[in-house]
Amino acid sequence: MPGEVPLRGRNLGDLAFKTLLTIAAIAIPALLAFLVWELYLGSKLAIERYGLGFISGTNWDPVAEEFGALPLIFGTLTSAAIALVIAVPLSLGVAIYLTEFAPKWIRQPIAFVIELLAAIPSVVYGLWGIFVLIPLLRTAVFPFLRDTLGFLPLFQGPIYGNSMLAAGIILAIMVMPYIMSVSREVLLAVPTSQREAALGLGATRWEAAWTAVVPYARSGILGAIILGLGRALGETMAVTMLIGNRHEIAASLFAPGYTMAAVIANEFTEAATDIHFSALTYVAFTLFFVTVLVNAAARLLIWRVSRGRPSGGQGV
Amino acid sequence: MKHAVVVGLALAVGPGGEVAAQANLNGAGATFPNPIYQKWFDSYAKKTGVKINYQSIGSGGGIRQFTQGTVDFGATDGPMTDEQIAAVKGNVAHLPTVLGAVVLTYNLPALGATKLKLDGTAIADIFLGKITKWNDQRIAALNPGVKLPATDLLVVHRSDGSGTTYVFVDYLAKVSPEWRTKVGVSTAVKWPTGLGGKGNEGVTQQIKQLEGTIGYVELVYAEANKLRYASVKNAAGKLVDPTLASVTAAASSAKLPKTTDFRVSITNAPGENSYPIASFTWLLVKVDNPDAGKAKQIRDFLVWMVDAEAQKIADDLGYAPLPADVASLVKDRLKVLKAAGKAV
Numbered sequence: 001m002p003g004e005v006p007l008r009g010r011n012l013g014d015l016a017f018k019t020l021l022t023i024a025a026i027a028i029p030a031l032l033a034f035l036v037w038e039l040y041l042g043s044k045l046a047i048e049r050y051g052l053g054f055i056s057g058t059n060w061d062p063v064a065e066e067f068g069a070l071p072l073i074f075g076t077l078t079s080a081a082i083a084l085v086i087a088v089p090l091s092l093g094v095a096i097y098l099t100e101f102a103p104k105w106i107r108q109p110i111a112f113v114i115e116l117l118a119a120i121p122s123v124v125y126g127l128w129g130i131f132v133l134i135p136l137l138r139t140a141v142f143p144f145l146r147d148t149l150g151f152l153p154l155f156q157g158p159i160y161g162n163s164m165l166a167a168g169i170i171l172a173i174m175v176m177p178y179i180m181s182v183s184r185e186v187l188l189a190v191p192t193s194q195r196e197a198a199l200g201l202g203a204t205r206w207e208a209a210w211t212a213v214v215p216y217a218r219s220g221i222l223g224a225i226i227l228g229l230g231r232a233l234g235e236t237m238a239v240t241m242l243i244g245n246r247h248e249i250a251a252s253l254f255a256p257g258y259t260m261a262a263v264i265a266n267e268f269t270e271a272a273t274d275i276h277f278s279a280l281t282y283v284a285f286t287l288f289f290v291t292v293l294v295n296a297a298a299r300l301l302i303w304r305v306s307r308g309r310p311s312g313g314q315g316v
Numbered sequence: 317m318k319h320a321v322v323v324g325l326a327l328a329v330g331p332g333g334e335v336a337a338q339a340n341l342n343g344a345g346a347t348f349p350n351p352i353y354q355k356w357f358d359s360y361a362k363k364t365g366v367k368i369n370y371q372s373i374g375s376g377g378g379i380r381q382f383t384q385g386t387v388d389f390g391a392t393d394g395p396m397t398d399e400q401i402a403a404v405k406g407n408v409a410h411l412p413t414v415l416g417a418v419v420l421t422y423n424l425p426a427l428g429a430t431k432l433k434l435d436g437t438a439i440a441d442i443f444l445g446k447i448t449k450w451n452d453q454r455i456a457a458l459n460p461g462v463k464l465p466a467t468d469l470l471v472v473h474r475s476d477g478s479g480t481t482y483v484f485v486d487y488l489a490k491v492s493p494e495w496r497t498k499v500g501v502s503t504a505v506k507w508p509t510g511l512g513g514k515g516n517e518g519v520t521q522q523i524k525q526l527e528g529t530i531g532y533v534e535l536v537y538a539e540a541n542k543l544r545y546a547s548v549k550n551a552a553g554k555l556v557d558p559t560l561a562s563v564t565a566a567a568s569s570a571k572l573p574k575t576t577d578f579r580v581s582i583t584n585a586p587g588e589n590s591y592p593i594a595s596f597t598w599l600l601v602k603v604d605n606p607d608a609g610k611a612k613q614i615r616d617f618l619v620w621m622v623d624a625e626a627q628k629i630a631d632d633l634g635y636a637p638l639p640a641d642v643a644s645l646v647k648d649r650l651k652v653l654k655a656a657g658k659a660v
Binding site: 059060061062063064130131134135138158160161162240241244245246247256258262265266267268269270271272276277 | 347373374375376377379380394397400468470475476477478479499500501502503504505506510511512513514518521522525526
């Protein structure tokens, strides 16, 4: 054919495009490495003075210049765990309902409204928490929990409102849209043949959903949960407004706590001494590693769950 | 001919105005005086064309940026320490702008319209966690004839580092040796007891919602939100309400010497009318500024700021203005400012 250009390895447009994409792909890890380096530089003073004892220390005294981050690490992990315990069943239930059971006309509007929750700024969640959630928890929910489950150390002690549990609940509301909408997408991608096969074998709608659809999508669902977890670990503003901001490890969920992100937001602007500033950067450094560790553990979980098989079918 | 002159004038003014708009001064620091600073800088720009940009990033950040030279002036609610001053080789002047005060606000419906009365020892014992009931003898003795409930007393403090906290704990350290040794003075401290609220609004929210709480907030904030606050017994043994007048009185009675560098704490000030939990807030400027143009602009602004007109604006916004004697000391102090070694 006249005018036909033979396909060669070197095409200027391709080359330029490839270079551009390579730069973009390298830029992200490079930025991350730079971030870690900067965090290290900023926290060097504190690392030299406190070493790894910083992570196990429980004292936080800017005047005496003694800093320990254990209550903060505990608070970050606990509040995120509470959030997942509440948000995972709820958002998974909604996702299953919306893909398998809900009437067609209602699916899109409900999904849209829930996704809208993700667009609300966290300071608005915090204010809503202060003025609506906290009074409700303090006057109704917490006393009820104390009366019914008060034999557990988790639900004992004085009720202030601002507490670890309040922070966990607001986080649950905040991560729900992420887990819900990603799970829903994953469930929608499950081939119809999975459902038809299960129904053909005489399964009820529920059995088909639970044994054929959900297991098929489970690695995607785990991915959705990790996304939610990441959000919960790093959330700052809403948490600091509700958690009570006390450097303390308490058994009770009614007691105030503190998180790593919250202490940085609280004390960074007024950290006048170098060591205080450096200790806060060290907290940021620690938060970074905790997030990496938790994410790595979660990836490992996904890998083990989905190892060898592209998808489920085990439950059937 | 006449027209040409007018056009010529307009042209001369036009670019001149633009040059002034670009010749910004940049400042950063304390959040507490931010509203009055913004108002001042706005009024000053309208009057003189000199634009001043101020970012309320907190006192710690203000000192840091001033030290690094990224801003033309800093602002802080707590004076720089000797080490911090050494870090800028002593090239800094503290200039007080307005006064702030900290009030104790509480939620105790049983008290009705009666105002709670406290003294330094009682306040320190409350925040040390040594007083845990409202009907404690140490509170009751100060409030004769008032029926205090036997309920739990719960402390709320600031969780974020803050100049308000600095002023408050500076006062506690003066009235209580135990506070001085056990807790100390800083923008953030290790609180022996209580819950932390973020910002004045965070503290206020917890106090409003929870009966039996007591905490501290900025006077300006308490006034704007119509919070109930306690009278405090001052160093002269008189019960004083926090008002703009009693705060200004505290600054006046501190009797600063003529050679003062203004790095003084005026908490627990003497004088019958002084409210004891008050403080200056400062601007930090270079004593010798190598940039002569900026040195002059800063000096001119400061001259305007301590004058009656600007101080009146402070009063209108709910900030306690500098007393006349302090304002004249500041004017004297401005004479030491230099531009590249020469007088401005």
